[in-house]
Amino acid sequence: MNAYVGTPTSRVDGRAKVTGAAKYAGEFAPDGLVYGFVVEATIPCGRIVRLDTSEALEVNGVLDVLTHAHRPPLADNDEAWKDEVAPEGSPFRPLYDDSIKFNGQPIALVVADDWETAKFAATLVRVEYRQQAFATDLEPERGNAAEMDKPHQPRGDAATALVRAAVRHEADYAFATDLEAERGNAAEMDKPHQPRGDAATALVRAAVRHEADYVVPTEHHNPMELYASTVVWEGDGRLTVYDKTQGVQNVHKYLCSVFDKKPEDIRVLSPYVGGAFGSGLRPQYQVVLATLAALALKRSVRVVLTRQQMYGLGYRPMTIERVALGAKPDGTLDAVTHEAIAVTSRYEDFSRNDTGWAEQLYKSPNTRFSHKLVHLDVSTPCDMRAPGAASGVCALECAMDELAAALKLDPIELRLKCYSDRDQTEDLPYTSKQLRECYARGAEAFGWSTRNPTPRSTREDKELVGWGMATGVWEALQMPVAARIVLTANGHAEVSCAASDIGTGTYTIVAQVAADALGLPIENIDVKLGDSSLPQAPVEGGSWMAASSAHAVLGAAEDIRQELARLAKAMPGSPLADIPSADVILVDGTIAGKGQKSGTVSIADAMRHGKLERIEKQKLNQFAEDKSHARNTHSAVFAEVKVDEQLGVIRVTRVVSAVAAGRILNTKTGRSQIMGGVVWGIGMALHEETAMDHRFGRIMNHNIAEYHIPVNADIHNIEVIFVEERDDRINRLGVKGIGEIGIVGVPAAIANAVYHATGKRVRRFPITVDKLLA
Numbered sequence: 001m002n003a004y005v006g007t008p009t010s011r012v013d014g015r016a017k018v019t020g021a022a023k024y025a026g027e028f029a030p031d032g033l034v035y036g037f038v039v040e041a042t043i044p045c046g047r048i049v050r051l052d053t054s055e056a057l058e059v060n061g062v063l064d065v066l067t068h069a070h071r072p073p074l075a076d077n078d079e080a081w082k083d084e085v086a087p088e089g090s091p092f093r094p095l096y097d098d099s100i101k102f103n104g105q106p107i108a109l110v111v112a113d114d115w116e117t118a119k120f121a122a123t124l125v126r127v128e129y130r131q132q133a134f135a136t137d138l139e140p141e142r143g144n145a146a147e148m149d150k151p152h153q154p155r156g157d158a159a160t161a162l163v164r165a166a167v168r169h170e171a172d173y174a175f176a177t178d179l180e181a182e183r184g185n186a187a188e189m190d191k192p193h194q195p196r197g198d199a200a201t202a203l204v205r206a207a208v209r210h211e212a213d214y215v216v217p218t219e220h221h222n223p224m225e226l227y228a229s230t231v232v233w234e235g236d237g238r239l240t241v242y243d244k245t246q247g248v249q250n251v252h253k254y255l256c257s258v259f260d261k262k263p264e265d266i267r268v269l270s271p272y273v274g275g276a277f278g279s280g281l282r283p284q285y286q287v288v289l290a291t292l293a294a295l296a297l298k299r300s301v302r303v304v305l306t307r308q309q310m311y312g313l314g315y316r317p318m319t320i321e322r323v324a325l326g327a328k329p330d331g332t333l334d335a336v337t338h339e340a341i342a343v344t345s346r347y348e349d350f351s352r353n354d355t356g357w358a359e360q361l362y363k364s365p366n367t368r369f370s371h372k373l374v375h376l377d378v379s380t381p382c383d384m385r386a387p388g389a390a391s392g393v394c395a396l397e398c399a400m401d402e403l404a405a406a407l408k409l410d411p412i413e414l415r416l417k418c419y420s421d422r423d424q425t426e427d428l429p430y431t432s433k434q435l436r437e438c439y440a441r442g443a444e445a446f447g448w449s450t451r452n453p454t455p456r457s458t459r460e461d462k463e464l465v466g467w468g469m470a471t472g473v474w475e476a477l478q479m480p481v482a483a484r485i486v487l488t489a490n491g492h493a494e495v496s497c498a499a500s501d502i503g504t505g506t507y508t509i510v511a512q513v514a515a516d517a518l519g520l521p522i523e524n525i526d527v528k529l530g531d532s533s534l535p536q537a538p539v540e541g542g543s544w545m546a547a548s549s550a551h552a553v554l555g556a557a558e559d560i561r562q563e564l565a566r567l568a569k570a571m572p573g574s575p576l577a578d579i580p581s582a583d584v585i586l587v588d589g590t591i592a593g594k595g596q597k598s599g600t601v602s603i604a605d606a607m608r609h610g611k612l613e614r615i616e617k618q619k620l621n622q623f624a625e626d627k628s629h630a631r632n633t634h635s636a637v638f639a640e641v642k643v644d645e646q647l648g649v650i651r652v653t654r655v656v657s658a659v660a661a662g663r664i665l666n667t668k669t670g671r672s673q674i675m676g677g678v679v680w681g682i683g684m685a686l687h688e689e690t691a692m693d694h695r696f697g698r699i700m701n702h703n704i705a706e707y708h709i710p711v712n713a714d715i716h717n718i719e720v721i722f723v724e725e726r727d728d729r730i731n732r733l734g735v736k737g738i739g740e741i742g743i744v745g746v747p748a749a750i751a752n753a754v755y756h757a758t759g760k761r762v763r764r765f766p767i768t769v770d771k772l773l774a
């Protein structure tokens with residue numbers, strides 16, 4: 001029975017959200033709540049010499065000012081600070097010591113009776129910075145000076161990084177925050193994709209070659225909800241932590257190890273999350289600060305970062321993507337090389353798969369991929385929607401468009417010439433890959449066949465009209481997730497799991513799957529999520545939560561079915577007595593025989609007879625180990641732009657995104673997911689860029705007035721097509737996940753449309769007026 005799965009079911013949490021009943025981390029208000037405000041460092045690298053809090057402490061209403069020199073204990077080893085998605089390296093420890101690793105680093109927390117007082121007093125905290133005296137740290141490192149000149153020790157400790165430049169005055173202190181200037185200092189990462197053939201030679205010999213750099217700037221997530229934590233003091237050092245996070249159990253484990261607490265002493269909840277997009281995968285520093293303050297004051301404390309302060313956490317790292325393509329005159333590829341050079345901090349090696357997506361998309365006998373890191377005096381980047389692919393596929397798909405132009409081939413035709421039915425990384429077939437169908441359906445909906453291939457060929461009044469397209473690809477991952485179902489005799493079920501719903505619709509799909517599997521109306525299903533005490537779940541990310549949680553629910557529901565079948569069959573005169581257990585199904589709120597017309601048993605009767613008021617089952621999902629197939633989602637994105645020739649203003653008037661992502665559990669929330677990805681892709685193409693003043697290593701546009709994101713007026717017609725993709729191999733429901741595929745390919749489709757409209761190729765994102773008119 002499929003009453004709900006696959007249908008456009010409205011969000012089960014929608015009403016709570018629009019009425020304000022849904023509470024977010026910064027909205028819980030326990031008795032005696034006090035407020036923390038963060039003081040940030042104003043230099044990118046160095047040490048705190050003096051931190052004078054006396055003036056701040058004199059302010060009426062200020063309770064305390066926590067600093068590295070005045071705080072409860074924190075763990076002193078990297079292991080304790082590593083969360084479940086921490087990259088290699090030494091995680092940042094807020095208020096740990098006097099070292100400054102990035103501009104905007106938290107260096108003090110002012111705690112006061114109210115937020116305004118804390119905010120005001122924070123301006124009175126006096127800080128003096130200086131280069132650390134070298135006497136103890138410098139000498140042992142001196143012999144390494146040559147190596148330090150290449151500032152790419154993959155994960156040298158912070159002290160070492162600090163002594164790099166021995167100078168007498170703060171202003172002279174050497175630091176680097178500019179990726180392009182430091183490009184030559186990139187260090188190579190482990191290659192996720194082995195080279196095949198001889199790409200260098202093949203490129204030289206190729207009949208047609210295209211090679212270029214594409215630059216994706218640093219971008220910040222800017223979720224609507226601010227980064228926030230409310231820590232409730234429950235007495236005796238026990239804490240309830242409301243946190244904006246994508247993983248309550250990740251934060252729970254982290255807080256326990258950082259604060260040396262027993263698991264039962266801390267409970268972490270994130271019932272609702274107002275957008276996160278990867279920014280809440282790792283624990284955010286405000287949860288450490290709020291916990292520190294709660295332990296110091298033995299009171300409940302809330303810390304909400306300001307929009308500006310949020311720029312002191314993770315971001316999409318700036319990358320220089322160099323793509324080279326070599327082709328035969330007919331458009332078949334001979335060689336693909338893709339090198340990414342990305343920013344990371346001095347203390348952690350954050351990297352994602354930017355390169356290597358061509359292995360999944362395009363047949364080529366010769367390939368080489370590499371990912372290099374440049375270590376700079378900035379905070380560590382983090383995941384941001386489709387990390388790696390959003391940037392890397394953007395470059396690849398712009399390059400494919402440029403190659404198509406050089407070959408005088410239609411961009412879709414080129415992609416079909418190179419279409420790969422196998423993932424060339426390990427030469428595997430796909431569980432399913434309906435990318436061809438995405439091209440066909442998307443092109444048809446868009447009207448691609450009427451496109452005049454010549455750039456600048458179409459004009460409407462003062463605007464040049466351009467059409468571009470690109471391919472999108474992402475992974476179809478699944479992770480261990482457990483769900484618990486408690487069924488009560490009145491035919492209501494509570495389904496629970498620790499997973500957070502970051503706005504993606506997890507509450508709703510969990511309810512849909514449970515309702516179908518239990519044969520109950522969706523109104524009878526209560527879903528509890530985002531609580532560390534519930535059955536296990538990893539962070540919600542990577543587009544893996546829909547498939548993972550759905551199959552956990554399915555497993556628990558199957559155990560409930562078996563229990564009900566046993567009870568129903570055992571009833572005196574049961575109409576199901578002769579029906580094999582496997583053929584007993586749950587449908588329309590009853591227990592029935594598969595294909596049987598008559599004789600059902602009500603859940604209430606079966607449970608009453610079994611003397612049970614509730615049946616509780618918990619199950620960990622189980623996916624068959626299958627290394628014989630690649631698992632991916634795909635899309636074909638088509639964009640129309642209209643460009644004012646005099647002003648250079650670009651409007652994205654139409655986008656069609658045709659997505660093949662297995663079975664879509666909810667076509668309504670699913671469509672919203674893809675639309676959100678398209679909107680963000682428009683942002684990547686035309687608006688978003690974190691601008692840093694490299695003289696100070698300080699972000700200049702740390703607000704959503706100057707960090708541009710698309711607004712309503714920038715968004716026109718977006719059409720989402722879910723291409724049917726039946727996948728019996730990937731998992732029982734055939735679900736792949738769609739959290740990230742929506743953004744991939746969109747920036748390239750728009751850049752390609754801008755080229756088609758104007759004849760001008762902008763390879764440095766975002767495509768702003770100045771670049772277009774230059």
Ligand code: MOS
Binds near residue numbers: 278383542543
């Ligand atoms: Mo996603 S960037 O894994 O939240």
